[in-house]
Amino acid sequence: MKVLHVNAGNEYGGGLFHILSIFQGVSQLEMDLLVFEDGPVAEMARKNGINVFILPQKSRYDLSILSRLKSFINDREYTILHTHGPRANLLISLTKKRLAARWVMTVHSDPTLDFNDRGIKGRIFEVLNLRTIRKPDQVIAVSSEIKEILVSSGVPSDNVSVVHNGRNFNLNHSKINKNSNLFNIITVGRLEWVKGHRYLIQALSKIKQTNWTLTICGTGQEESDLKKLADELDLSDKINLLGWVEGTEVSKQIAQADVMVLPSLSESFPLVALEAGEHHIPVIATDVGDIGEMIPNKSVGWLVQKASSDELAAALEEACTDWELDTLEQKGERFYKWSSQFTIEKQGLETMKVYKQCMDQKK
Incomplete structure (x- = not known):
């Protein structure tokens, strides 16, 4: 063959x-x-x-x-x-x-x-x-x-x-020293409407915590609109749009995060969520495609309704509280153990x- x-x-x-x-x-x-x-x-x-x-x-x-x-x-x-x-x-x-x-x-x-x-x-x-x-x-x-x-x-x-x-879960990743003063959020994906980035930015404008930073890896047609939305919500200084980032650099960015967010309106079985699991990073994702098989319950991550900035905001607040209590890493460990079957x-x-x-x- x-x-x-x-x-x-x-x-x-x-x-x-x-x-x-x-x-x-x-x-x-x-x-x-x-x-x-x-x-x-x-x-x-x-x-x-x-x-x-x-x-x-x-x-x-x-x-x-x-x-x-x-x-x-x-x-x-x-x-x-x-x-x-x-x-x-x-x-x-x-x-x-x-x-x-x-x-x-x-x-x-x-x-x-x-x-x-x-x-x-x-x-x-x-x-x-x-x-x-x-x-x-x-x-x-x-x-x-x-x-x-x-x-x-x-x-x-x-x-x-x-x-x-x-994913190849047999890889050994070195421990990353994270910025312990900021709650580091990452999202990875094309900047297209179907990826739902606008709902994530809207959600961040609603959370009570202010000690966070968002890294966005990706490029696409929505980039200028997302920058405009961040300006309107006075969040530009907290959001880093990195554009297209190569695989090894994306891996580094994920490793430095405390949580990954996938706010997609449509998704299948996203590799990038498995990569977060590979790095023991928990995920907040919309309940679309087969993501429910990847995040079967709240012990390993968060599933929220698509196109809901309110549900995203609630999940982000919970994740940030877990981070402040030093319990978020435990969820990341459980997510790694579960996702490593894929x-x-x-x-x-x-x-x-x-x-x-x-x-x-x-x-």
Whole structure:
């Protein structure tokens, strides 16, 4: 079995690290990576010893790439194509009939929300994406909620497998000296409306504690609006927007935090929450996707309703009180023990099962 992973190449955040975790968890197969632009994904691949090919497009709408794409895949005799992201999905769908390989697609997020804030063009992309997700031989959904959305969008249930993200919990992290005078909060994710950052900033304006600081790792279309909101609420001096931060630096930032907050309106099974667990950092998250499996009860973290700055504020106040009482680290330890069941080895085994199902369909 010879596998080619395909991604546009401009992926940031969880999608990028999902690809990396598959290469780490399925090390027994011959696997390559193909991208359409030399960006963060190719850079990540090179740093981690992944064999990466770049097949450049003149623009993201350039379909002249299709003949080169067909030749690239067929000449190298790949047996499985594994796509990640709408552009890669669309390009493979347009050339699928001329390919000998079987096709597996991972859907990382709710396809009905991926283009929700992009006007008429976004609506067109959404329609194309929803049509495309019905075409692969097998689909991997990273949460049960995503599977339900896919099935309701016309994907046969038997063709969809839920494979949760995983982390390498065998890594030894050195102890970080934190700023003991400030309650350090971190959130990591694209600055897009679906990630719900505005609710977190609004929540911080409501809490009674004032000895806190928020670090935001990520970039996106909402950056200027979030800065404006922070100014309006007189919180700018407490909020650090770091922009896009590379993996090792993100890890350092997480290790320095006392709590992570994920205020998303839609989520699947976020790798960044597992990374917090890896560092023994508890998480406050909205109850979306399969996060409830990651945070099953209040002994390991907090689940709040999405789009509720009031519930976020209440959870932040509780976490800050635990920090003041020196009991927050105990919750972080419990979260580490619970979340460490979601390993890249488990993710790799479950991905291998999907590949086998895909090949068995061909017989």
